[in-house]
Amino acid sequence: MRITDIRTVQLTRRFSHPQRNSCDIRTERRFTFVLVDTDAGFTGIGEASGNQNLIAPIIAAHYRNRAVGLDPTDSEGLWRKLYAGGAFWEIGGSPVCALSAIEVACWDIRGKAAGVPVSQVLGGAKRDWIDAYASDLHWDEPASMADLARRYVDQGFRWMKTHIGAEYDRDLLRLEAIRRAIGPDIGLMIDINTVYDRQTAREQGLRQAAFDPFWFEEPIAPADYAGHAWLKERLPMPIAAGENLYTLSGFEPLLACGGCDYVMPDLLRCGGIGQGRLICDAAESAGATATPHNYSGGVGLAATLHLMAALPATRLLEFDPTGTAIYEELFVEPLTVKDGRVRVPTAPGLGVALTDEIIARYR
Ligand SMILES: [Mg+2]
Structure with missing residues (x-):
């Protein structure tokens, strides 16, 4: 099985009452979902934490072309190639959040392809x-x-x-x-x-x-x-x-x-x-x-x-x-x-x- 495309969908949920903590006041939440398509007809879904303004461009510019053609059922191999595939590593922050979303989507594909839940x-x-x-x-x-x-x-x-x-x-x-x-x-x-x-x-x-x-x-x-x-x-x-x-x-x-x-x-x-x-x-x-x-x-x-x-x-x-x-x-x-x-x-x-x-x- 090969990855044919990675897409992002950003959604927003607005609050009736703000959420506060020691360093932030939120009046809405934004979610970036990451969809990994394959040549076998399965699409895996991941979700990205991190800076919601950065995830889509990071995936488009940094990961998408390197991920297309890789086998999503080998999530460990895929992770290593995308994390450590160049001379300069992105070892934290939003790049690793974007990679996390792709990796989670690959587990979804692994489960769907085998017809079993990811826990299995x-x-x-x-x-x-x-x-x-x-x-x-x-x-x-x-x-x-x-x-x-x-x-x-x-x-x-x-x-x-x-x-x-x-x-x-x-x-x-x-x-x-x-x-x-x-x-x-x-x-x-x-x-x-x-x-x-x-x-x-x-x-x-x-x-x-x-x-x-x-x-x-x-x-x-x-x-x-x-x-x-x-x-x-x-x-x-x-x-x-x-x-x-x-x-x-x-x-x-x-x-x-x-x-x-x-x-x-x-x-x-x-x-x-x-x-x-x-x-x-x-x-x-x-x-x-x-x-x-x-x-x-x-x-x-x-x-x-x-x-x-x-x-x-x-x-x-x-x-x-x-x-x-x-x-x-x-x-x-x-x-x-x-x-x-x-x-x-x-x-x-x-x-x-x-x-x-x-x-x-x-x-
Ligand atoms: Mg906490």
């Missing part, structure tokens, strides 16, 4: 349902964050994540309101989105520890590996990081210095499903828990479900119940979420499809 191509699903955490309780007034937190508990979620970090004292009010609303038994993850320096992370982390966080995510700059290890020694709660790291090589220094407890490769960012699997395996070997990051339109959710189903040591799917992705419409079988768990798709390939109706609605 990955060695078989070891579980049919994955425990999920609700992501996210975006930065807002404490009372409205607490209301939403309570609704997530009522929906059945046993874990949830909040984004704070832009304020110090008022962030404690947010955590206090959320913890009071959800009670002591629900896991509460805190995500700082990298805005603290080491000392601020230590000071604020010690104050936030009073609310029993399940983990403390991306407190500092992603490549300050030693800083993560420094912080882990000084804070009582587990450290989570990794959504801003690329390829196994980017994770190895973090694992080597013991800098985090929960390792968060994003399959749409880290290089794709193949690199994601290597990173999850390396995390397990290093004594850390892999918990893939997922902030996607829906293709990333499907890819993450398949990989987590195949790798039983991974824990806690990042699931977006805010209604700002396009999860339900993309899934071929109904997306089933029950008691805080999400069912692994069983349709051939990833189990998602970009229909004309979706394109017309979000173009």
Whole structure:
């Protein structure tokens, strides 16, 4: 089988209510879907994270001509050729996000060609349902964050994540309101989105520890590996990081210095499903828990479900119940979420499809 073309489709979903975190206010989400066509009639679908203005030109100018003619069922060989095929490598950022999307689409083709779900191509699903955490309780007034937190508990979620970090004292009010609303038994993850320096992370982390966080995510700059290890020694709660790291090589220094407890490769960012699997395996070997990051339109959710189903040591799917992705419409079988768990798709390939109706609605 050979690749005959790679196309991109960009869609936009506008919000009724802005989403805020420590460094960003979003009023819309843009999704770039990457379609890989083959001479066998199969089209694979991927999705690109990264700068949404850059993905389409990167694919058109950097990857498309080099990918046409390659065998999509050899996703490892294809990945190596596209990642390391020249004298100068693109080792991170949007180029690796674009490559991740192509690679994920190739896994979709592998599954469709074999008539089995991607989890089967990955060695078989070891579980049919994955425990999920609700992501996210975006930065807002404490009372409205607490209301939403309570609704997530009522929906059945046993874990949830909040984004704070832009304020110090008022962030404690947010955590206090959320913890009071959800009670002591629900896991509460805190995500700082990298805005603290080491000392601020230590000071604020010690104050936030009073609310029993399940983990403390991306407190500092992603490549300050030693800083993560420094912080882990000084804070009582587990450290989570990794959504801003690329390829196994980017994770190895973090694992080597013991800098985090929960390792968060994003399959749409880290290089794709193949690199994601290597990173999850390396995390397990290093004594850390892999918990893939997922902030996607829906293709990333499907890819993450398949990989987590195949790798039983991974824990806690990042699931977006805010209604700002396009999860339900993309899934071929109904997306089933029950008691805080999400069912692994069983349709051939990833189990998602970009229909004309979706394109017309979000173009
Ligand atoms: Mg995060």
